[in-house]
Amino acid sequence: MKLPFAESYKIKMVETIKRSTRKEREQWLKEANYNLFNLKSDQVFIDLLTDSGTGAMSDKQWSAMMLGDESYAGARSYYKMKEAIKNIMGFDHFLPTHQGRAAENVLFSVLVKEGNIVPGNSHFDTTKGHIEFRKAKAVDCTIDEAFDTVIDHPFKGNLDLIKLESVLSTYPKEQVPMIIVTVTCNTSGGQPVSMANMKAVKKLSEKYEIPVCFDSARFAENAYFIKTREEGYQDKTIKEIVKEMYTYADMATMSSKKDAIVNMGGFIGMKDANLWKQASTYNIMFEGYVTYGGMSGRDMNALAQGLDEGTEFEYLETRIKQVEYLGGRLEEFGVPFQKPIGGHAIFVDAKKILAHIPKEEYQAQTLGCELYLEAGIRGVEIGAILADRDPETRENRYPALELLRLAIPRRTYTNNHMDVVAVALKNVYDRRNEIKHGFKIIDEAPIMRHFTVQLQKID
Numbered sequence: 279m280k281l282p283f284a285e286s287y288k289i290k291m292v293e294t295i296k297r298s299t300r301k302e303r304e305q306w307l308k309e310a311n312y313n314l315f316n317l318k319s320d321q322v323f324i325d326l327l328t329d330s331g332t333g334a335m336s337d338k339q340w341s342a343m344m345l346g347d348e349s350y351a352g353a354r355s356y357y358k359m360k361e362a363i364k365n366i367m368g369f370d371h372f373l374p375t376h377q378g379r380a381a382e383n384v385l386f387s388v389l390v391k392e393g394n395i396v397p398g399n400s401h402f403d404t405t406k407g408h409i410e411f412r413k414a415k416a417v418d419c420t421i422d423e424a425f426d427t428v429i430d431h432p433f434k435g436n437l438d439l440i441k442l443e444s445v446l447s448t449y450p451k452e453q454v455p456m457i458i459v460t461v462t463c464n465t466s467g468g469q470p471v472s473m474a475n476m477k478a479v480k481k482l483s484e485k486y487e488i489p490v491c492f493d494s495a496r497f498a499e500n501a502y503f504i505k506t507r508e509e510g511y512q513d514k515t516i517k518e519i520v521k522e523m524y525t526y527a528d529m530a531t532m533s534s535k536k537d538a539i540v541n542m543g544g545f546i547g548m549k550d551a552n553l554w555k556q557a558s559t560y561n562i563m564f565e566g567y568v569t570y571g572g573m574s575g576r577d578m579n580a581l582a583q584g585l586d587e588g589t590e591f592e593y594l595e596t597r598i599k600q601v602e603y604l605g606g607r608l609e610e611f612g613v614p615f616q617k618p619i620g621g622h623a624i625f626v627d628a629k630k631i632l633a634h635i636p637k638e639e640y641q642a643q644t645l646g647c648e649l650y651l652e653a654g655i656r657g658v659e660i661g662a663i664l665a666d667r668d669p670e671t672r673e674n675r676y677p678a679l680e681l682l683r684l685a686i687p688r689r690t691y692t693n694n695h696m697d698v699v700a701v702a703l704k705n706v707y708d709r710r711n712e713i714k715h716g717f718k719i720i721d722e723a724p725i726m727r728h729f730t731v732q733l734q735k736i737d
């Protein structure tokens with residue numbers, strides 16, 4: 279008999295999580311103004327809000343923490359991180375930052391100016407926020423297949439080269455500071471970009487003399503998909519694939535809270551020494567001196583170790599198979615979600631499940647609240663609330679997809695937890711027609727409203 283698959287680690291430390299009653303959850307959700315970000319973590323049983331900074335560090339990472347060098351300038355930990363980034367991604371220059379959006383802030387302070395156009399594949403919300411904050415425009419060039427949850431395309435994160443070239447040929451190069459390739463593409467469902475696509479984007483970037491920036495939060499998961507789905511990469515190691523990926527990038531922003539498996543941290547990787555010099559000034563202003571940039575020495579040590587572990591096949595296989603396991607259970611129950619299954623999350627198709635609720639009542643948010651009420655599970659809305667208003671017209675933007683993202687933290691939950699999530703969602707799915715209404719917004723921030731939005735139930 280073939281042996282079943284099992285995790286490539288065992289558990290050395292545990293944390294208690296609390297169950298609650300439906301009545302308690304109804305009260306807590308009301309007090310949170312139906313915004314799941316407002317819940318206390320103790321009010322949540324299984325927290326799938328994000329896979330960012332919520333993973334479990336390894337024994338090696340914890341032991342690396344003890345060896346952190348906390349010197350202000352030139353710390354050993356800085357050089358450890360520098361070496362790891364050079365070895366794994368090939369960047370000669372880097373700046374540490376406290377997280378991914380800080381890397382965006384520093385890099386974009388140098389490169390993005392008012393009136394600029396920044397093409398990419400479904401820019402993440404903070405990326406788009408930092409572009410729009412500078413009165414520049416993010417243009418989405420993702421392939422159309424990404425916006426249909428039932429099309430089974432292996433690389434739904436790919437950029438449409440025709441859309442991209444039409445942007446590059448329309449605007450003068452001075453107006454387009456970079457092309458952003460998000461690996462994996464979070465917004466379109468944790469979907470990977472193929473090596474062939476990266477190569478083709480780089481070719482266009484050279485033709486138009488515009489640099490390429492990889493938004494790298496889940497670069498290792500992307501490499502796993504290249505290995506398992508793209509012709510010619512089966513026999514390569516993840517580290518070899520990652521090395522090749524970064525030959526097609528001029529720079530990178532990184533949220534280390536994902537694929538470097540730390541709770542906090544980020545960096546900018548750069549090939550150009552002059553760019554490093556310019557960015558250093560902003561790093562010192564916003565983050566900290568260039569050899570720590572918002573990170574403590576121990577955190578830089580853990581990050582260096584995490585980058586190495588995060589690019590090991592056995593770890594990635596365990597990780598992605600857990601996401602697939604949850605997807606498989608949902609498939610059994612007929613719950614619709616974005617196919618193929620992405621790297622870090624299942625993106626449940628709320629538009630299909632709650633088709634009878636108008637989009638103006640926030641279908642994905644409604645589904646998220648129902649799942650919380652059902653079993654204390656917290657997901658996150660990737661729909662009209664997140665899409666926010668158009669900065670010019672102030673009209674609500676309604677994206678093609680209304681998704682409830684169930685992001686799986688790394689090395690944190692077991693497949694028993696995944697079973698609870700799947701059954702809870704099945705129960706909500708089975709009673710979907712009893713859910714009559716969604717929500718209306720009663721208070722929202724002018725930018726990135728989803729974090730603080732307050733909602734009211736529509737009766």
Ligand code: F0G
Nearest residue numbers: 328330377378379402404464493495533
């Ligand atoms: N880019 C991508 C693709 C991301 O997914 C994120 C964060 C960032 C940049 C920003 O990094 O959080 O370290 O400042 N994504 C988290 C999420 C928040 O839940 O998907 P950060």
